[in-house]
Structures are given as structure tokens and as C-alpha cells.
Amino acid sequence: MDKDFKPNIVGFLCNWCSYAGADLAGSNKLEIKPFLSVVKVMCSSRVNSNLVLTSFLWGADGVLIAGCHPGDCHYEKGNYYARRRFALLKKIMESLNLEPQRLQLSWVSASEGKRYAEVVNKFAEDITKIGPSPFRKNQNL
Amino acid sequence: MTATENIKIEKPPKGASIPAKEGIKKAILGVFKKALETEALDAIMIPVKVPETESYAWVLLKDTTLLENADPLPPVMTIQGGKVLSDLTKHGKINKNIAAVLRPCETRAAVELFKLKQLHFENITLISIDCPGAIPLSEYLAEPEKSKKSFDNVLDKWDGDDAVRKVCQICYRFSLPTLTNAPASDLHIGLSGNTKDDVLLIPVTPKGEKILERLDLKADSSLQKWETKIKEIKKIKSQRRKKFNHDFKANISGPEKFTAVFDGCINCHNCQSVCPICYCQQCYFDSATTKLSSEDYFRRAKERGALRFPLDTILFHLGRMSHMALSCVSCGACEDACPMSISVSQVFSLVGEQTQQAFNYTPGINREESLALQDYLEDEFCEVETPSECEPTNSNEVKENV
Ligand code: SF4
Ligand code: SF4
Ligand code: SF4
């Protein structure tokens, strides 16, 4: 494991739950590893495959999609659709052995600052263990 | 004309046996000729050999003399029939009573296009036909006579052959279930097991029954012999598919190997434009959304030492998969259209199979089923969440109807 490796993780956080959860974690001064570039989206269902794939192909070592717990989406059904699309993308990566562990879906509510910190820290730890994405240096994309 | 009480399909299902003394194709064309002459049908959509070339085009025909050059099962699949039916009915139902003869993968594409609201089935009698495979288009065009011979040979043997396309060799959906409660086609033409003496016309829906009724054909022959043969071939092909996909996956998967598969890709998007499932008026990957400024590209080139053009080929292939893999019917049209001989349909077929299994979804075998991405259950796929708090609920069992 490369001691100096600092993973580059893209986090798509839904505005109403997970982004607020991140905010809470921040105001509670919880320790969060600084590897996540946060992209605020209105709902987890806003994250389409293109956003995820583009992130990976252009060098992200990990992609986290976080939204409201099932049943709590502010657009009612958004995260149910998001979960299906996520399952499809994950399965595509699995079926081609494209290191599916680099893609994660987590539910974090606005009141779960602690859970947010745990999810992000654990994911950052996992990605650090896996190492840099092989796409980082691939010239044939 | 038979009385209405005879229209109801008897159980176990039966088919009308058509004698095929002069070959199966003649027998089938004979039925169509009669259907046109008696006005049981206003027109038929069928592959017809194009004069002056060896190619086939789909023709919507009424004139029975044109049937002479028609072929219900041509040696190649030049244009995916599902796409053709969509072209015909995309903007509304057709007012004439027409029939279309499609291979199973074409039929399934038509059903997916129907679910995608790109095709209307009203007044269309969809006739599916058992299919032994198709010769790779480029090989056929290079050596048409030789290819026709090997196709006849395949049609005789029925268990797939090196002569047909890879996806055909491992296709275990070369026939269609004739379940009346989950219809894909209206009428199915059963060939395998009956190749020598007769052809079976198996009604699936009331529309299929109606055609037989108009032609004074009685569905009174047992399907048993045909079904047994289908099961046999299906077993062989399923095993072959399993082994092939296992080895193929080992050869093409992983970030390095996967990008290497598409090293030769010239990004022409032929694979997308011929794919029946890719119906979008403008493909997302042709749109300006996916294009960046030259500075961005320069920065990327700098980061990785060099940047290959054309750009975004891998994004295109993975992105296309994420749009349509669940509906991929493994028809091979994309690979036939690829100028660089990339094994694109084999890749899509593999990914299609694995994603479809995860969703317990089989594209195109049931018109009543909803599209996997337009539906959800509140309690499912918990295994994809992190942390995961429940037992996996989605079974990986594949629905099998044949
Ligand atoms: S991806 Fe290829 S094999 Fe799959 S439906 Fe489209 S053309 Fe057919
Ligand atoms: S790749 Fe996607 S956007 Fe392009 S035609 Fe296919 S489904 Fe439509
Ligand atoms: S048809 Fe072949 S060369 Fe053209 S985009 Fe598809 S894979 Fe690439």
C-alpha cells in the first residue's frame, strides 16, 4: 500500500438529507477524512450513469452516492429509482470486473452527522486500501 | 370459416401442421400467399432479396408476385426486424391488417420497443419463427454462395454451428415460449424437429388464432415432438453459452482488458444506430453534453502523458450499456455493423445476461411486463446499500418459460 496515496473520491450528496447530514457532521466538528469532493444534487435520482462513469474514467478512485433513507426521499420515489439505476451500474461493473468496490451507495439522513462521518471515513479507508484507479493513467479511453 | 367456439386454444396447446414437401420456406410462403389472396391480411412485412445484390431488405408487400423473392428466414440479419416494425408504427397504429415475420431476437426487440412506447401492436400480427442463427454479414457478403450453403446446413442441424455468428451459436432463445398468458408473438412458426415434413403454426394470441381461422387451418397437431426437440437444443446451447461466457469474461474483463477490447474502436456509433433498443432520436453520446473544451482535453492529456482520439469511446460503450443492457436481446446487429470487427455484441450480451439476471428480467418475452428501470419495489436490492442492513431479497433465479 502506497503510504502517500490520497484517494480522490467524488461524493454525490442529495440536498435534503445527506448534504444536510454532512453539514451537521461539520458543525459537530466530527473528524472526516479530506478525500471527498462533494457534489450537491437535489436528489439521489439526479445522479445518472454518465456522471458516475465520467468521474471514474477521468480519474476518480471512488464514487459515493448518498441520499435519504428509502421512504424518506423528498420527492417520494427518487431514491427507489436511484437504487435500481445504482444496482444496474454496479452489476455492469461487476460483470466486467471493473472494480465495483469503488462505487458505493449509502443512505444518510439530515440528522445522521455521525453516520455521515462513519460512511465517508470507512469508504475513504477502503479506497485507500484498494489503491489508485487504473483509469487514472489509461490513455486509451 | 370455423365457428367461433373453436377459436379458443385447446390445452395442451396445439398447432396447425403445414406439409413441407417442397421445403419449409416454400410452405411458409404458401401460407402467406393464401393469406394475401384471401385478404386475411392486407400486407406482409418480410425480408426480400434485393435485386442485383445479395442483400436483403424488409418489404411491406401486398403483391403476391413479390413473395417469390421473399425469405422468412434469410441467411443473414441485415436489418433488425424489431426496428423495422418500430419505424412503421412509431407515430401511431397502422390501420391495415398486416403481419410481420420476425426471428425470436427481433420479436423480443419489438416487444421491448413496445414497452418503450416506440411501437404499436394494433392490427399487427406478429409472427415469430424458430431460428437456427444467422451468418456474419461480412462473411456472407464476401462469399454469398458458400454462406448460403452453410446456412442450409445449419438449418438442417439446428444446434448452432461455427458458421453462424457467435451470439447465435450461444443463443438459447432461438424459439419463443408459446404461453398464451405471457405472449411475445401472436403466432409462432415451429420448425426444429419438423424440418423435414412439416411446419407448425402455433397460435399464441386471439390474433394468431384468427389468422388460422381465416385460412381454414385447424390447430389440431400435437406440439410434443417439437417441444422435445426445442428442449434438447436449448440444453446444448445453454451449456455452450455458459462455458463461452465464462471464458469470454475471463478474456475481456478487468480495466486493462476491457479497454483493450475497444482499442480499435473508431467511435462511428454504428453499433448504436443499428441497435433496436437504442431508439433515442439523438443519442446522448452524440450530444454536445459529452464534449469538453480544448483546455480540458489538454489538461487530461497532460495528466496521463497522452490522450487518444477519438475521445470517450469507453464512456460511450459503458454509458450505452447503462442505458440499454437490461433490454439487450442479444441479436448481434451491433457486431454485424461494426467496421472494426469488435466483439461488441458478445460484450453486450454478456453484460445483458448478468444484469438481467440480477433484475430477474427477461427482455421481450412478455408484453405485459414493465421495464425494469421504470419500476421499483420498496423492499429490494438492500445488498447494494452500504452499510447493508438486510438479507438480499432479489433472487438470482432466471425465469424460464420454454
Ligand atoms: S446491444 Fe447489440 S446485441 Fe444487444 S440489442 Fe443492441 S444490437 Fe442487439
Ligand atoms: S446509447 Fe443511450 S442515449 Fe444513445 S441511443 Fe442508446 S439509449 Fe439512447
Ligand atoms: S461499430 Fe465498432 S467501431 Fe463503431 S463505435 Fe461501435 S464498436 Fe466502435
Ligand code: FES
Ligand atoms: S431527496 Fe434525498 S434521495 Fe431524493
